[in-house]
Amino acid sequence: MHITATHINLYHVCHRELWLHAHEIRMENTSDTVSEGKLIHETAYPQRAERYREVVLGGVKIDFYDPKAKVVHEIKKSDKVEAAHLAQVKYYLYVLEQNGIAGATGIIEYPTLRKTETVELTPADRAAIVIWLGEISRLLAQAQCPPLLNKPICKQCSYFDFCYVEE
Amino acid sequence: MKKSYYLFNPGRLSRKDNTLQFTPVDEQGKEGPCRYIPVETVSDLYVFGNLDANSAMYNFLGKNGISAHFFDYYEHYTGSFFAKDYLLAGKMQVEQTRHYTLRNKRMVLAQKFVEGAAFNMLKNLRYYNNREKDLAQIISQIEGYATQISATSEVAELMGIEGNIRQTYYAAFDTIVSGFTMVNRSKRPPLNEVNVLISFGNMMCYSVCMDMIYHTQLNPTISFLHEPGTRRYSLALDLAEIFKPVLVDRTIFRVLNKKEIQPNDFMTDINGCVLKESGKKVFVKAFEERLKETIKHRTLSKSVSYKHLVKLECYKLSKHILNIEEYKPFKIWW
Numbered sequence: 001m002h003i004t005a006t007h008i009n010l011y012h013v014c015h016r017e018l019w020l021h022a023h024e025i026r027m028e029n030t031s032d033t034v035s036e037g038k039l040i041h042e043t044a045y046p047q048r049a050e051r052y053r054e055v056v057l058g059g060v061k062i063d064f065y066d067p068k069a070k071v072v073h074e075i076k077k078s079d080k081v082e083a084a085h086l087a088q089v090k091y092y093l094y095v096l097e098q099n100g101i102a103g104a105t106g107i108i109e110y111p112t113l114r115k116t117e118t119v120e121l122t123p124a125d126r127a128a129i130v131i132w133l134g135e136i137s138r139l140l141a142q143a144q145c146p147p148l149l150n151k152p153i154c155k156q157c158s159y160f161d162f163c164y165v166e167e
Numbered sequence: 168m169k170k171s172y173y174l175f176n177p178g179r180l181s182r183k184d185n186t187l188q189f190t191p192v193d194e195q196g197k198e199g200p201c202r203y204i205p206v207e208t209v210s211d212l213y214v215f216g217n218l219d220a221n222s223a224m225y226n227f228l229g230k231n232g233i234s235a236h237f238f239d240y241y242e243h244y245t246g247s248f249f250a251k252d253y254l255l256a257g258k259m260q261v262e263q264t265r266h267y268t269l270r271n272k273r274m275v276l277a278q279k280f281v282e283g284a285a286f287n288m289l290k291n292l293r294y295y296n297n298r299e300k301d302l303a304q305i306i307s308q309i310e311g312y313a314t315q316i317s318a319t320s321e322v323a324e325l326m327g328i329e330g331n332i333r334q335t336y337y338a339a340f341d342t343i344v345s346g347f348t349m350v351n352r353s354k355r356p357p358l359n360e361v362n363v364l365i366s367f368g369n370m371m372c373y374s375v376c377m378d379m380i381y382h383t384q385l386n387p388t389i390s391f392l393h394e395p396g397t398r399r400y401s402l403a404l405d406l407a408e409i410f411k412p413v414l415v416d417r418t419i420f421r422v423l424n425k426k427e428i429q430p431n432d433f434m435t436d437i438n439g440c441v442l443k444e445s446g447k448k449v450f451v452k453a454f455e456e457r458l459k460e461t462i463k464h465r466t467l468s469k470s471v472s473y474k475h476l477v478k479l480e481c482y483k484l485s486k487h488i489l490n491i492e493e494y495k496p497f498k499i500w501w
Contacts, residue, residue: 024256025384025485029232145491161475162482166466167495 002059008091012084015146031158037077044111070104093121169210179219182227256384262488276391283496285313287412288336356439368415376403383481
């Protein structure tokens, strides 16, 4: 199974969501937050499509890649789960490097916050990513779904009803 | 917020640019002024009248994930147009099948459906029992049947108990409803007004359950209480058991006791009794209001609609099937 950037992202947010998502138990279609994010993604930079390319590499899809400057752009709605965004973009850079494109950098863009963040791949990141990949494979091989996260962030999650409904 | 649209009037539904256009056409084939239905407000279509449409419209519905359900002159459900399956999950499919084929696992779920249904029926009876309708005897009879549920080891046996419960429950309708008598449950065709409403309401409830299942990863054809194949989407029949007392029967009591539907809304002929269009409209409106009504959910601590409760039931069932959490049937708690 290919480990995608979504898996990396979810691994840093919620192991339960990662497990469910990987088993195709998806809830995104029911979530207003997700459609809002999608809308921002589609409308934030209308001029971008001409200059930037979508890149598919080893099961990973980068939405906006600037091949000239070697910059990965990732658009996000809010910086609430920033660590997960960082991990996701670092994984893009890692996959690019594995495919012979070294020295790429990343920019996380938060159009609604009017804020951007630059990302670089350090040797420590490379080591961390190898650990993440192992952990994700182990988690996804488990027969049992990981337990509830029970954090405030659950309330915004598209899986909230699924996870917390009892009777 | 998306909502269901009910099409009673004959006419043509078409794609117009990026939205839907409805042109009523009368019996002489004369077109009336068209109206527009913004596509992003539509969750599904219930088609009762004659509808003209072309494939461009269905392609458009499909792209927008909108289903259309069709009903014949006698309000029987005849079929649906579904957008292509967009939530496929192999693991869920395998586990759901396993829960059907292993008898122990299947019985657990089948019993829960009957247990939830019985509980919700009793709730209705107790409500009216507290309102000067004497139903004490029927209540204790159903309670007696309900204690036998957990002792069953075969689905057929459980279905027998379920049948007894429902028969006893329907006997209470003559006491609850004023102005109409039901006598016995009759189907295909229903022989009197109350039976017509039960059939019509159950069919609406079945459609809602089917629609909610469609928006989850559950397979609608693999069921536990009903045998798969009793009807095409038998899992919807399982779920409907739990929700019929809550959604359908309460609506029937309301429209009859408040005299929103009257004897002249029905038509009796040799083919039994049918609900006229005027009656259908009143019932569908009351039913839709019921679906939209909200309650504060106990474990989610937020307001959810009755319709959403059906979806939540699908989630609970999914969790049971994936061995995440044991399924507890919805029991009205207020």
